[in-house]
Amino acid sequence: MEEEGGGVVVRAFDRERDCEGVEAVERMCEVGPSGEMTLFTDLLGDPVCRVRHSPAYLMLVAETSGPEREIVGLVRGCIKTVACGKKPHRVGAPARHQTPSPIYTKVAYLLGLRVSPSHRRKGIALRLVSRMEEWFREKGAEYAYMATDKDNEASVRLFTERCGYSKFRTPAILVQPVFAHRLPVSHRTQILRIPAADAETLYRRRFATTEFFPRDIDAVLSNPLSLGTYLAVEPGFRWAGIEAFLAAPPESWAVLSVWNSKEVFRLEVRGASRWRRGLARTTRAVDRALPWLRIPSVPDLFRPFGLYFLYGVGGEGRKGEAMVRALCRHAHNVAREGSCGVVATEVAACDPLRRGIPHWVRLSCAEDLWCVKRLAEDYSDGALGDWTKAPPGPSIFVDPREF
Template sequence: MSEKDVGGVVVREFDAERDCYGVEMVERRCEVGPSGKMSLFTDLMGDPVCRVRHSPAFLMLVAEMGEEKEIVGLIRGCIKTVTCGEKLSRNGKNAAENNVPLPIYTKLAYILGLRVSPSHRRMGIGLKLVSRMEDWFRDKGAEYSYMATDKDNEASVNLFTDRCGYAKFRTPSILVQPVFAHRVRIPSRVNIFRLSPSEAENLYRRRFSTTEFFPRDIDSVLNNNLSLGTFLAVSSSQSFPGLDQFLANPPESWAVLSIWNSKEVFRLEVRGASRFKKGLAKTSRFVDRVFQCLRIPSVPELFRPFGLHFLYGLGGEGPDSVSLTRALCGFAHNMAKESGCGVVATEVACCEPLRLGIPHWKRLSCAEDLWCMKRLGEDYSDGALGDWTKSLPGPSIFVDPREF
């Protein structure tokens, strides 16, 4: 993408050979969190595009000013094809094949990592970065664009909703659980099986392809080297006879989730905590370590860089699906402990039925993340769906780990 000078600001494509230091400085000046409170710093481990490079198509832009060409802003974007609704099949060979929900796909763009240096805000730089990124989205045929932000981030919300034409769309929850010094006990009444990537793909396409935001290239996600596996939980009285038989005659209750190794992509660090809070956290870890038999919850070392595992593709059915989900989350916690992670996180719809089975700490979680969406053009035909931005939320969403 060629350079463009707009009002003294040059917006151009990121150049890894000359921009890494400038981008890092902007990131450090833009710690996430309300003023005066603890903030969350994200360390991209020297690779500014690592959070989007696993997507089918991605771009990073920077904004620079002055004779010294100081980088004062940046933005990342990616594009993929996802489910935006469903329709009923009318071409089945028999009655059983009719009225089967089929996914409606759309080409969706995602904006993340918009940053503007505090000293250069209120100059229209954020708007220029968003506009240039949207131009690229349209050139690539994207039909919708969305972004996620903290609902209390007034500057970000106002930029996108008031100036860029985005509408508030979904309010999922980010649920975060610390990784304790002790392992979580998995109930003996639960059997957990690991699925191969091909089995996991088959299960997700058969059971979850009509879930909102389901990625059409789920095979690329599951076969990515950052995907640590997909795990299926059933009661101890059940075995796993193979996926075909499982799908043909599933047990009364089951649950599934996949694990993504975000630790290899970025590290997080909580900054701005008082000495008192740090002291309480250190004391909780000491007590937890000394008296592991008591299984006292502790606060991990979050005030230095730490990694996380992200849980995605959560789903299940049956009266015991919540308890089976809780067992899977415990299993994921133990994997994260072995990998040296500080937390396990996931993101689910606010009315997700399995939410009760996902352990989390409210202090570390976000009850209402805000997703805003914009239709990029009126010339696109969405068939039976209409305008996705005006659709009502469903009970579940499929959160792509490549974008977390």
């Protein structure tokens, strides 16, 4: 896979010779909120770590073709099968057959597009995206999507005006710092850790028709980076197995799973002023010395830190929001034991459980923009129609392998 034009070659990433050049481009293309501080992502020496847990993945680089070759651009992509809707009930079908069935489609995710500042406005980003889309089509992907900050005008213009993508979903990224003290979990909630096999059954029975639900959820849950699935129920509830739970679920319950992104990448906030660093250091010192005060201390985000990602967030009942809050507090305590700086999750903008997820607005993103494009001419999702035109649902399943 190699294509040349304009003095630049677009080809597949070669681990033996490209790591240093890719890291240099990543450093030059630090991303984050505008202003004083910048968020830098360290991929821990593995440029493909953010996609290699997916069923199929590829990384492309753009390299100058002169005598002194230099990597000046890169992009990553992966492919999986996800739910894009649900089949209608059969008229007259018995009640036991009324559970909605998902409509699956093969979807590609494009991420990590970078071009060196000195080589921008030369069509390199467009060539990288186009070549990646060719690979998507070769692998049978029916749709491609990407995520970007809604305020990143250059990225939005590239994809919507030149690459044929349309704005699709605006989920929220919610980030909570991990404090030096433990967070108390309400005594009105009981937290259970359930086996991966039971978690798979629960997700498939209750969330399989959620947009972007991965058909290989078993591979996600059994991955070593998945640290466990936790269920919140009322005190006194006795777990008798997943089948008993699904046959007679409690009035209110909630679930989420924890993914160890710390082993995939590290983050670092750069450019903070001395007084910001000093203030954060002071809050941590007081929190460690007087943990019973439960001061909302600022973790050390100015050196490389890891995060735990909360995925598969869902629940039912009038107490579902409170139970999600209890689960997030428990996940915070798990992350504290894992020496993480933050916990994060991503949910649909209209998800009713969103209010139960604690987060700091300054660290979060209220609208992460997802853009989508239809790739193939023949589709297997005839019962759905064109997914790119489907209205948003109440929830969305964010695959932790792609966060």
